[in-house]
Amino acid sequence: MSVDPLSFLDGNAAAGELRELFAVDLTAAVGQCAGCGHVAVIAEARLYVHAPGLVARCAGCDGVLFRLVKAPGRTWLDLRGLAYLQIATPDEADRPPTA
């Protein structure tokens, strides 16, 4: 499939869907691409929303980082393109007023 090179959004636009699944905001987490090793904040990933669901791709190599697909009553989340996620877990006293 050919994709307009500038049709993508970025990880920021996945914040709402991810926040339905996780207790923390994953777009501010740092992730490593399992393909090329590029390390970046999820918000800076390229997000394609024209597929059925969301596809996030590495800004370094364009490899798929994660895919999220919803159907009535179910959500599939494929994270195999991420080697790891580093999530800030500040101590209670350091936590910003809103999350």
Place this chain on the structure above:
Amino acid sequence: MSWRVATVVALRDQTATARTIVLDVVGWPGHDAGQHVDVRLTAPDGYSAVRSYSIASAADGQRIELAVEQLPDGEVSPYLAHDLVAGDLLEIRGPVGGWFVWRPEQTEPVQLVAGGSGVVPLLAMARSHAAVGSRAPIRLLYSVRDAGSVLYGSELDTLSRRDGGLEVTYAYTRVAPAGSLRPPGRVDVSLLAEATWPPVDEPTCYVCGPTAFVEVVADLLTAAGHDPGRVRTERFGPSGGIR
């Protein structure tokens, strides 16, 4: 996080194609400047469409303000920009997004770079900066088609008159108003050098606009020597087309 019902309490035209929507959201937990909400519209047959809109307002109780630019082929934006009236209810989810945000405890210089309606979350940052009396130096470079397309122009004027307030530079891409110092054109290396904080000041840069604009500006900033970790971006898609 689940969907909430928001009540439309006011609507204000910003330009010929954009308007501000003020919502009252019972139980709104507050938000950081730069965060957005997802808006869900559901048709009588059950078909629903979700779009993300940046919050234009600084934290203010359970009031939030969105600004919506109408897109010719939009599925959601024509309804929001035209048909919505005060008293209508909208489903929203948010606030979401914890990366493209400015928080009052940040003391480093702030560089905002807007392409078109990408100014909306940056306005929230400038409003928040003024509301808390931040001393962090703050500049906005606003790339916009022509004077008639400027969103929140009078408020940006007001913010820039405040002592230690926002410094605003307009970059008109199609038609520059009479008396402009520069001919119309896109943001380039020389304009960035002239109108934005230099890398040596270690600003945090926030770039928001259509994808092509953000790609170009972010590359120019990092090529100029800004640490890529200090260049935060938010993309709208092809000329905002996804919204």
